Amino acid sequence: MLAVGNLRSVWTVIPAELEGSQDLQNRFAQYYGRSWKDLMVGGERPYPYHRDWNAYLAVEGMRAYISLTTLPDLFKELHSKNMQIVQTIIG
Numbered sequence: 001m002l003a004v005g006n007l008r009s010v011w012t013v014i015p016a017e018l019e020g021s022q023d024l025q026n027r028f029a030q031y032y033g034r035s036w037k038d039l040m041v042g043g044e045r046p047y048p049y050h051r052d053w054n055a056y057l058a059v060e061g062m063r064a065y066i067s068l069t070t071l072p073d074l075f076k077e078l079h080s081k082n083m084q085i086v087q088t089i090i091g
Contacts, residue, residue, distance in 0.1 A: 004078070005062035007086055012055045021047035032058060057088065 011031045018024050024047070025036040036043050039058075043050075065074065078085055 003062050003064050004074075005059040008058040008060045010055055010057055013053075015052050015054055018051065021050075024050065028056065 011028070013024070013027060018027075028036050028040070032039055040056075069077070075085055
């Protein structure tokens, strides 16, 4: 599935400063104003999956991009609408 949206904010954290899963979830909730479980895609995964992450992206206005479009075609279409394109590698 391909989706597009607008980057709302980026929260960064130094993983070595975290005292565990609850500390991560508390800091996340403090920054975003909502709980980890309410917002985090994949948040149900065990803490070792997240513990080394140092940035979290908030995206708003997400919508599925239905047409069978290649990524270069999508970039061209969004660029023609004067939309800023931010390519992010998440992993």
